[in-house]
Amino acid sequence: MSIPDQEYNREDELKAFDDSKAGVKGLLDAGIKNVPKIFIRPPEELVEELNTIMSDLQVPVIDLGATETENQRKKIVDQLGQASEEWGFFQVVNHGIPVSVLDEMISSIRLFHEQDVEMKKELYSRDRLRKVRYESNLDLYRSTSANWRDTLNISMVISDIEAQELPQVCRDGVFEYINHVSKLGEHLFEFLSEALGLAPDYLGSRMECGRGRHIVCHYYPPCPEPELTIGSTKHTDPAFITILLQDHIGGLQVLHQNQWIDVQPIPAALIVNIGDFLQILSNDKFRSVKHRVIANDIGPRISAACFFMGGVVPPKIYGPIKELGYERNPSRYKDFVVTDYVAKFHSVPLELSGVHLFKL
Numbered sequence: 001m002s003i004p005d006q007e008y009n010r011e012d013e014l015k016a017f018d019d020s021k022a023g024v025k026g027l028l029d030a031g032i033k034n035v036p037k038i039f040i041r042p043p044e045e046l047v048e049e050l051n052t053i054m055s056d057l058q059v060p061v062i063d064l065g066a067t068e069t070e071n072q073r074k075k076i077v078d079q080l081g082q083a084s085e086e087w088g089f090f091q092v093v094n095h096g097i098p099v100s101v102l103d104e105m106i107s108s109i110r111l112f113h114e115q116d117v118e119m120k121k122e123l124y125s126r127d128r129l130r131k132v133r134y135e136s137n138l139d140l141y142r143s144t145s146a147n148w149r150d151t152l153n154i155s156m157v158i159s160d161i162e163a164q165e166l167p168q169v170c171r172d173g174v175f176e177y178i179n180h181v182s183k184l185g186e187h188l189f190e191f192l193s194e195a196l197g198l199a200p201d202y203l204g205s206r207m208e209c210g211r212g213r214h215i216v217c218h219y220y221p222p223c224p225e226p227e228l229t230i231g232s233t234k235h236t237d238p239a240f241i242t243i244l245l246q247d248h249i250g251g252l253q254v255l256h257q258n259q260w261i262d263v264q265p266i267p268a269a270l271i272v273n274i275g276d277f278l279q280i281l282s283n284d285k286f287r288s289v290k291h292r293v294i295a296n297d298i299g300p301r302i303s304a305a306c307f308f309m310g311g312v313v314p315p316k317i318y319g320p321i322k323e324l325g326y327e328r329n330p331s332r333y334k335d336f337v338v339t340d341y342v343a344k345f346h347s348v349p350l351e352l353s354g355v356h357l358f359k360l
């Protein structure tokens with residue numbers, strides 16, 4: 001027998017879920033066999049889903065290993081430039097972060113999410129000023145349907161983080177990864193500056209694109225009815241670039257020429273995607289493209305996205321780079337400061353945010 005709709009109050013359900021502080025993992029631990037209604041996507045979305053085309057294309061895979069000669073370096077710069085223009089998404093191999101560090105990061109995230117729920121609850125918060133906090137669904141109260149995932153947030157946007165500030169259960173693995181991924185970001189900004197025809201230190205030293213960082217450590221529990229919900233709603237990232245580590249489960253998809261493409265897990269690889277800010281700075285040359293994560297009946301799936309957010313304190317003003325020449329290609333975006341962009345991002349449902357909010 002179905003429950004009459006008047007007995008279902010979405011706001012109450014969302015609040016009860018949020019107040020439990022146990023996340024999606026908590027629902028599974030409680031033994032649920034069906035996806036609760038707050039996670040079920042609207043029927044029109046599910047129908048649209050049946051009509052979307054999947055493609056077996058692959059996002060480019062770029063080898064960052066050989067950089068000794070001028071020619072080798074140029075080849076990498078060209079490949080990164082082309083991938084950033086055509087795809088906005090690529091995988092990198094031989095990026096310099098040891099596999100042991102990647103593996104340790106994945107197991108540390110798993111340890112965090114699978115620890116005793118009472119320990120996790122102390123860190124459950126929606127206060128974005130907190131440097132370390134855990135939550136389920138960043139846009140819980142704004143979205144039409146909730147995502148099947150929980151997230152540990154680590155913010156290094158205002159200031160760097162000390163190891164002691166991280167939860168003990170995952171401290172060493174996460175801290176080590178942060179150090180490595182931050183360095184990789186610096187290298188990528190050098191290559192990407194050159195790919196835009198700018199001096200190698202332009203995006204890094206001059207624009208401080210790698211300064212503020214925010215890491216989201218996601219845990220997607222196995223889902224009893226994956227076709228009814230989604231792991232992560234389609235969105236673009238509010239950042240310059242994102243470096244994303246995913247485990248072997250799969251489920252990440254990117255929208256390329258109106259078709260969803262699976263981003264296949266490649267052992268030891270990292271995914272890089274261009275975020276909204278770099279699309280704006282490059283005046284649409286590089287693309288910040290929509291991506292999502294489908295829910296899965298296997299898992300958990302674990303991933304860590306490191307968003308490079310730029311200079312926030314003191315606030316830096318960003319906008320299309322004048323040196324790129326507006327004679328041929330007039331500026332398409334307003335200037336912005338990162339905190340305003342992020343505030344706007346948090347004021348709309350995930351799928352409605354993006355560079356269009358800052359179009360001239």
Ligand SMILES: O=C(O)CCC(=O)C(=O)O
Nearest residue numbers: 216218246252293303305
């Ligand atoms: O979990 C993933 O693979 C992607 C997560 C993501 O897109 C994000 O956190 O912005």
Ligand SMILES: [Fe+2]
Nearest residue numbers: 235236237291
């Ligand atoms: Fe994302």
